Amino acid sequence: MVLLSFDWFLIIEKAILISIVIVASLVIAMYETWGERKVAAFIQDRIGPDRAGFGGILQPLADGMKLFMKEEIIPNSSNKFLFVMGPGLAMLTAMMTSAVIPWGGHLEIMGRTVPLQIADINIGILYVFGVVSLGVYGVMIGGWASNNKFSLMAALRGASQMISYELAMGLSLIALLMLTGTLSLRTIVEQQSTGHWNIWYQPLGFIIFFVCALAECNRTPFDLPEAESELNFGYHQEYSSMKLGFYLFAEYVNMFISCVIMATLFFGGYDIPFVNDAHLYDQIGNWAALAQVVCLMAKVIFGIFVFMWIRWTVPRFRYDQLMNLGWKGLIPLALANMVITAVVALLKYNNWHF
């Protein structure tokens, strides 16, 4: 009976948490599409979708319905298995990252402490990086399996862009990790809620990380895999119906997740600014955890808004400019940042003696 004596509560608790996180990120991705159209419209002096529901609030449902109703087309010359798998992979990698993110402190339910995190693994950031680099596969497989030269070219662009920017992203994070001394996302957040936010220690690192996050999410100004004027439509040109919807959706989930990670690493995660969180827990208990989740979401939504703001301001980079910026601009900058941080960290460790 030893085999059966494991903690059923843990399973239930994690299952509920996983479903909440998945549903929440899908709903947020849905409303990101609405938000994107609204932000685009407002920046261009329009008012955007406002017919479906109040202020167009039902627009994402209508869009989703439209995508479901569309005809499903699988090209004859495509590799059918990979063609179907592509969007699924893109979605999977987009969602997997959310497993290690601390969404809030902890809840007290029936004498149990339930942390608002699916898995608090001690290599959180490494896991995020591993999954993010898998994200290339969705684009690459989709583009290749369509058997269309434009899709393939877009996929190649996407792959090389993601690989190039992942380097600078990793380097900018190494500097951050030297300061925190841990890879666990929850510990990083806790350090920030007692001390200062990491953005004050690593402003340059943040800027590099932010630019790379834009590139990783294929957002303008780095949306070369979807450069419709050059490549017809990009890597998802042959896709239709909800398979296309999955690709577009995965992109928005990616954007959400990268904003969450940015908030977690640089803006104190679920830390409520100007409030002593531990103190708040003593006063209002579980509500404090909810307040933390709301606070994280506010930070994330602001991040998403900045993403959109940039998208509707900056035109697309040319491919050589993209590569120049990545390899000749960001990587040396990140390296310099890393070395300087290392020197300062070591000096501090030595009590400012050489």
Next chain:
Amino acid sequence: MQSLTNRVKPVDRKPMTFLEKIYLWEIAKGMMITIKHFFKRKPTIKYPEQKREFSSVFRGLHILNRDEQGRERCTACGLCAVACPAEAITMEAAERKTGEEHLYREEKYAARYEINMLRCIFCGLCEEACPKDAIYLSQTFTPSNLTRAQFIYKKDDLLIPDPNKDPEQYAKALGDRKRPQ
């Protein structure tokens, strides 16, 4: 060379300065511009609910007018059809019978009156030609139909509601357009 208008702007081909090379500052400036637009008042008119104010001489779809007693003014003289540069108007005259005095003002009336809205160029010459004040251009517009045949407006489509029976609809159909005297 001296340009004719003095408005020529020479293309600036200076190499980029350091600030421009690292993009960030220029992008920040651009983002300030877009955020200004974000909070600007939107000029959009939400069409079916709100409508744009037309100028007082806007020429829309035609109506066939009635007099104060609700009788049709048209006497089928054909002047509008003659005046029409697009040849969009046709009509057939008929004689008023006894007992129909409450329907038609003159002794002759239009039994059939058709305007082809696909031909019409909304120039308003029919309105100017009419000696009986019978045809008016209103402020209604956007006709939409499924077939071309439906664009040929018959008397039923054109005739204005009776001012005595339905004064509200009458005023609405008439509009507040300023008409040529």
